[in-house]
Amino acid sequence: MLRHLIIRFTVLFAVTILSVSSFGTANAAQDMTTAWTDEDFASVRLISAQTRTNGSDTLRLGLEFELQPDWKIYWRSAGDAGFPPQLDWTGSENIGDATILWPAPHRFSIFGLETFGYKNQIILPIDVAIPNPDQPVSVRLNVDYLVCSDICIPASANFNLDIPAIAADSSASVASNQAHQIEKFVSRVPLRGTDLPISVNSITAQSGSEQPVLRLGISGLTDADVSVDDILIESDLRAGFGMPTAVSQPEGSSSGLSYFELPVFGLADGQSLDQAALTVTVIAGPLSIEQPVTVGTVKSLTASSQIGASPADTTSIWLIAIFALLGGLILNVMPCVLPVLSIKVMSVINMRAEDTKHVRSGFLASAAGIVTSFWLIAAALVAIKLAGGSIGWGIQFQQPLFLTVMTIILAVFALNMWGLFEISGPSELGNVANDAITDQQSRGRHLSSHFLTGMFATLLATPCSAPFLGTAIGFALAGSLFDIFLIFTLLGVGLALPYLAIAIRPGVARLLPKPGRWMNVVKIVLGLALIGTAIWLLGILSVQIGFGGAIAVGGGLVAGSLFVWxxxxxxxxxxxxxFTALAVTGFLVALFAPGFAKPPQQATVARSNGQLEWQAFAPDTIPALIANGKTVLVDVTAEWCVTCQVNKKLVLETSEVARALGADNVVLMQADWTRPDQEIADYLASYGRFGIPFNAVFGPDAPDGILLSELLSVDAVLDALQKAGAGDGAKIAKGGA
Known part of the structure; x- marks a missing residue:
């Protein structure tokens, strides 16, 4: 049974003897390697176990990665995200088929995604066929790989390595100095074939009341004196398989088998695992095996436990759809949408004098812009999710470049609204401009401004989280790619409903006052509103890149605006x-200033905010605080989250709530998500949330926490404090006896 292990250790021993003996003979062994290709996150090189072909029809190479801490590359089956290294042998000579021998990988679990790969150092052994063993080999290899940490970065490397047919020095060893290192990783490649030391003897699919599972019976664990660390499943089906869990031996099953169950995710409705061909990799300490299997009888699934259920198995997709529509509709009146109200108002005023057809088409174009922008956001989130990164609602406001670009756009919009872009030059230039405008309007280009208005309003609206919105977003981001696009489409339709309503009944737009001189005053006021929004974004930017960086951005905008004037x-x-060149220079200074700014240090100490004393975010300490009789209010906030600021001013800092929160047995814990923070992202995801505001109350009577709505109310906070065990303080603050 242990024959494969004995053979493998014999090979390792032989290679070791070759390597050691090389030190006693001059030039007995040589380096056979390329130079390192260095990146900030990884170094890669190509090595060979052989110094010459020596008549062999196979050449063993190794692709060696030295990864920086917390960075990883992917296995041949990457899992829910990522992709493995891709090899291109174009330009190589005397090279045939190449096979990567994949060492047993590690599992990485984050945000419900399961991926498989390698950290730190890894050598991927590669067996290459040599068509003409008597001729030298010229390797020209291009490697494309994806390396991930908090973000994922694609990279590539090119290697040239020439292996002679016969060594110039007859005393040189065939095995290179790198042969031993390659064989160390060959020993980690799962065993294949028959008569394996451990093997999968049975595999069936079961459908329980909650979660469909795959049940495996494995033999040989006791004799090999190993225990299972992980079981990896590969298939052509669009399904995912979770971590294995050891279970007791089923009644009537074969003795001598150890049983494990793996949850199954993502099969389409009606799709079955019956007779499915799978590849099972069992990792048991230093021993691993790879075995093709065919699933046995699959029990019929009930309607309540079908394979492929979404993360919200018991939640109707139609109910989530209603939540998405309501969330998008309510988003129109949320505080963070108020800064873009001026754009909407001006679009309505400008259409007052137009005919019904133009009013209808203008509002339909704005609605299309809103829905399109939601599709773009969904596509970006899908790309991040496929790459294994963190996703969330409004996370673009964590990016200094996005904030800077939006600030410049707001300033330009304000200048345009004040008429500083009107062409008043020579008549010839004016005639050309008028002709161009007429031509664009004849081509239907008048709709583009309405379309862009919808897109721009959506981008500025995304920091908000409204009632129903959080539920829909959480469902979408924790679900499949289809779920993300479906929910975000419905969110866009909800936000666009007012536009669609006016498009259906354009006469509503005619109820507005007739255009006149008063519009000039409105333009000035609304332009100031846009400038106010730009200043607000600069405030957020100062948290991310520092006050000096924000001043540089603001200074560039002011200089550019003055030159426009x-x-x-x-x-x-x-x-x-x-003046045009100088204005462009000023705006470019604003655009590139964040790249030269030094971000401030994240706050790690307690801080005061008005009447409240907040502790630094430390979720690991919450159980200990509860054990000491404390009640903990967790607040995840950000400078870019307007709803968060409204919650503080209108609820948390009111006298009633502040009095209850100031009790000796209440601890206030705040997390600042203004800049990307993986710990905060993981914490939100653990509660199925991907956006903020997030507020929860923990206490002796509610150790698992009471989650609050995105829009807080005084009664809701006081009720949660009382239910969590905050004592009489919350009850008295609420007006109780």
């Missing part, structure tokens, strides 16, 4: 060109 004050062509 100066350009509008002259009709001479040369000064206009000069």
């Amino acid at each position: 100066a350009r509008s004050r002259t009709e001479k062509l040369r000064p206009r060109f000069a």
Whole structure:
């Protein structure tokens, strides 16, 4: 039974003897390696176990990765995200088929995603066929690989390695100095074939009341004196398999087998595992085996436990769809949408004098812009999810580049609203401009402004989280790719419903006052509103890149705006060109300033916020605090989350709530998600949340926590404090006896 292990250890011993003996003979063994290709996150090189072909029809190479801490590459079956290294042998000579021998990987679990790969150092052994064993080998290898940590980065490397047919020095060893290192990783490649030391003897699919599972019976564990660490399943089906769990021996089953169950995810409705061909890799300490199997009889599934259920198995997709529509609709009146209200108002005012057809098409174009922007957000989140990264609602506001670009756009919109872009130059230039505008309108380009208005409003609305929105977003981001696109489409439709309503009844737009001089005043006011929004974004930016960096961005915007104003004050062509160039320079300074700014340190100590004293975010300490009789309020917030700020001002910092939160047995714990933070992202995901605000109350009577709505109310907070065991303070604050 242990024949394979004995053979493997014999090979290792022989290679070791070759390596050791090389030290006693000059030039007995040589290095056979390329130079390292270095990246910030990994170093890669190609090595060979052989210094010459020596008449062999196979060449063993090794692709060696030295990965920085917390970075990983992927196994041949990456799992729910990522992809393995891709090899391109174009340009190689005397090279046939190449086979990667994949060492047993590690499992990485994050946000419900299961991926498989390697950390630290890994050598992927590669067996390459040599068509003409008597000729030298010229290796020209291009490697594309994906390396991931908190983010995923694609990289590539090119290697040239020439292996002679016969060594110039007859005393040189065939085995290179790298042969031993390659064989160390060959020993980690799962065993295959017959008469394996451990093997899968039975495999069936079971459908329980809650979760479909795959049950395996494995023999030989006792004799080999190993225990199972992990079981990996590969198949052509679009299904995922979770971590194995040891279970008791089923009644009437064969003795001598150890049984394990793996949860099954992602099969389509009606799809079955019956007679499915799978490849099972069992990892048991230093021993691993790979075995093709065929699933036996599959029990019929009930309607309540079908394989492929979404993360919210008991939740109707239609109910989630209603939540998405309501969440998008309510988003129109959330505080963070108020800064873009000016854009909506101006679009309605400008269409007041237009005919019904143009009013309808304009609002339909705005609705299309909203839905399209939600599709773009969904596509970006899907890309991040496939790459194994963190996803969440409003996370683009954590990116300094996004904030800077949005700030510049707001400033430009304000300048345009104030008429500083009106063409007032020579008549010839004006005629050209008028002709161009007429031509664009004849092509239907007048709709583009309405379309972009919808897209821009959506981008600025995403920091908000409204009632029903959090439930829908959590369902989508924890579900399949179809779930993400479905829910985000419905969210876009919900946000666009007011536009669609006016498109259906365009006469509503005609109820607005007739255009006149008053519109100039409105434009000034609304332009100031846009500038106010830009200043708000600069405040968020200062948290991410520091106050000095935000000042540099603001200074660039002010300089650019002044030169735009100066350009509008002259009709001479040369000064206009000069002021245009200077304005562009100012905006470029604003755009690139964050790249030269030094981000401030994250706060790790307690801080005061008005009437409240907040402790630094430390979720691991919550159980100990509860054990000491404390009640803990967790608040996940961000500078870019307007709803979070409204919750604080209108609820948490009111006298009633502040009095209850100031009790001796209440601990306030705050997490600042203004900048990306993996710990906070993981914490939110553990509660099925992917956006903020997030508030929860923990206490002796509620150790698992009471989750609060995205929009807080005084009664809801006081009720949660009382239920969690905060004592009489919350009851008295609420007005109880």
